[in-house]
Amino acid sequence: MVNLVKMPSFYDTLTPMRDPGQVYDSRNYVAVPESWYLAVSDIKGSTAAVEGGQHSDVNFAAAAMIASLNNLCGGGIPYQFGGDGAVALVPPQFAAAARRVLAQTRRFARQEFKLDLRVGLAPMTELAKRNVEVLVGRYEPAPSSAYAVFLGDGVELMESSVKGRADDALAALSMIGDADDDGAPPDLTGLSCRWTPLRAARGKMVALVLRGADHGVLHRELTQLSGVPALNAASIESLQTRWPPKGLLREAKARKRKLPLVFLVLRVAVETFVAYLFFKNNWNMGAFNTQRYRDELVSGAVDFARSGETLALVFDCPIDRIEGIRAYLDNRERLGELRYGMHISDHAVMTCLVTSTEGKHVHFVDGGDGGYTRAATQLKGQLRAS
Numbered sequence: 001m002v003n004l005v006k007m008p009s010f011y012d013t014l015t016p017m018r019d020p021g022q023v024y025d026s027r028n029y030v031a032v033p034e035s036w037y038l039a040v041s042d043i044k045g046s047t048a049a050v051e052g053g054q055h056s057d058v059n060f061a062a063a064a065m066i067a068s069l070n071n072l073c074g075g076g077i078p079y080q081f082g083g084d085g086a087v088a089l090v091p092p093q094f095a096a097a098a099r100r101v102l103a104q105t106r107r108f109a110r111q112e113f114k115l116d117l118r119v120g121l122a123p124m125t126e127l128a129k130r131n132v133e134v135l136v137g138r139y140e141p142a143p144s145s146a147y148a149v150f151l152g153d154g155v156e157l158m159e160s161s162v163k164g165r166a167d168d169a170l171a172a173l174s175m176i177g178d179a180d181d182d183g184a185p186p187d188l189t190g191l192s193c194r195w196t197p198l199r200a201a202r203g204k205m206v207a208l209v210l211r212g213a214d215h216g217v218l219h220r221e222l223t224q225l226s227g228v229p230a231l232n233a234a235s236i237e238s239l240q241t242r243w244p245p246k247g248l249l250r251e252a253k254a255r256k257r258k259l260p261l262v263f264l265v266l267r268v269a270v271e272t273f274v275a276y277l278f279f280k281n282n283w284n285m286g287a288f289n290t291q292r293y294r295d296e297l298v299s300g301a302v303d304f305a306r307s308g309e310t311l312a313l314v315f316d317c318p319i320d321r322i323e324g325i326r327a328y329l330d331n332r333e334r335l336g337e338l339r340y341g342m343h344i345s346d347h348a349v350m351t352c353l354v355t356s357t358e359g360k361h362v363h364f365v366d367g368g369d370g371g372y373t374r375a376a377t378q379l380k381g382q383l384r385a386s
Contacts, residue, residue: 010033011077011148012076014138015028016140017137018141020139023137023304028137030136032134032135033124034128035124036089036092037090037091037092037098038121038124038158039069039090039153040162041083041086041105041117041162042085042117042163043109043116043117044163046115046373049115054113055249055366055373056193056351057115058115058253060191060250061113062082062084062086063086064087064108064191064254065088066079066185066353067187067353068102068105068186068187068210069098069101070088070190070353071190072094072098073090073091073094077090078148079148080149081305081351082312083376085159087148087159089134095123101231103119103176103180103182104184105186105257106119108186108254115169118163119176120158120162120176121165122174126173126174130167130170133152133153133154134154135150138154141300142296142300144361145296145360145361150306151307155307155308156309158174180232185256185257188255188357189255190354191254191281192247192254193247193250193350193351194352195240195241195245195352195363196240196241197347197349198234198239198349200317200347201235201237201238202316202317203316203319203320203322203370204316204344205233205344205345205346205368206313206317206342206343206344207313207314207342207371208311208329209311209340209342210312210340211309211339211340211379211383212337212338213332213337218311218338219311221346222313225321225328226315226317226318226325228316231315231365232298233316233348233367234297234348234363235363238348239297239298241279243273244272248265248272249265251265251272255268284383286357300361300362301350301365314348316348326342340378341375341376341378341381342378343378349366349367
């Protein structure tokens with residue numbers, strides 16, 4: 001990490017949204033200062049990678065951008081996970097270093113997972129020139145985690161530009177070139193995937209990616225149609241630990257830096273075995289309480305993303321309610337009110353970011369077998385056909 005001092009930012013002063021319903025109230029969002037920078041990432045060919053069995057690698061590479069920038073900036077930056085990509089806001093004093101860190105993370109994804117991670121960074125002033133907004137809110141369902149949600153067209157314009165589908169000039173100025181990469185490994189401290197897949201406790205895991213309509217109304221009506229108290233993927237029943245975890249090698253690669261991989265594999269193996277014993281036996285030590293950690297994980301798991309017109313959700317749904325949800329969405333699609341993609345699986349997967357020794361932890365959830373990616377692919381087909 002570079003020796004830059006993290007100063008309190010506008011994001012630190014935002015009133016946290018504690019309830020999911022608050023996420024759909026635009027009064028809880030503020031404009032991002034023009035001095036800040038917007039970073040986005042996307043994995044090119046993510047659909048093929050998922051079909052080739054690399055779903056967890058795709059999630060891990062997407063979360064790596066968040067981890068690297070968060071570590072660079074000393075924590076507390078706004079960020080959002082999207083399955084095969086991510087969004088983050090970078091304070092101006094870290095902008096130059098962020099280009100290097102993004103280049104490092106791109107190389108990490110290519111070398112370790114053979115994934116093409118497209119990354120871009122642009123000043124908010126450039127988006128302002130294009131008359132697009134980026135509004136951000138702070139969702140904090142548990143004291144241990146905070147997560148950003150976005151409104152406005154700015155994030156989607158930036159993402160499309162980095163993919164080469166929109167503003168060529170914005171793509172050119174946001175491009176991270178090979179010259180930005182100093183060859184050092186990225187700092188991915190805290191990034192892991194130690195939990196087993198979250199098995200659906202109610203029936204099936206539904207991954208939805210939608211565009212259009214009123215997100216607040218959609219969320220309420222989907223909750224009613226599902227017949228569940230809340231649209232969430234994680235539950236105490238679905239949390240299971242195993243040893244060794246499937247993500248052991250992935251975490252060792254993230255922590256490798258200049259040490260031999262075999263050393264990190266052994267180190268992570270020992271650490272995860274100790275953690276496994278704690279959770280299996282409900283042991284506590286000092287300020288660490290296993291049951292509190294589980295409760296915070298369930299309440300704070302990030303199983304949705306919101307940016308502009310797009311809403312992505314992963315939730316555990318009773319099997320007999322799924323066709324009713326599909327019929328509802330099909331009807332609204334026929335009326336021209338929205339477009340959507342849906343993927344059904346029997347599990348969800350979780351990538352974790354532990355951001356401090358004080359117990360700050362955020363857990364990014366995606367539908368099983370490439371939930372967000374497969375749903376987004378369906379959505380793209382709908383949009384092309386419209």
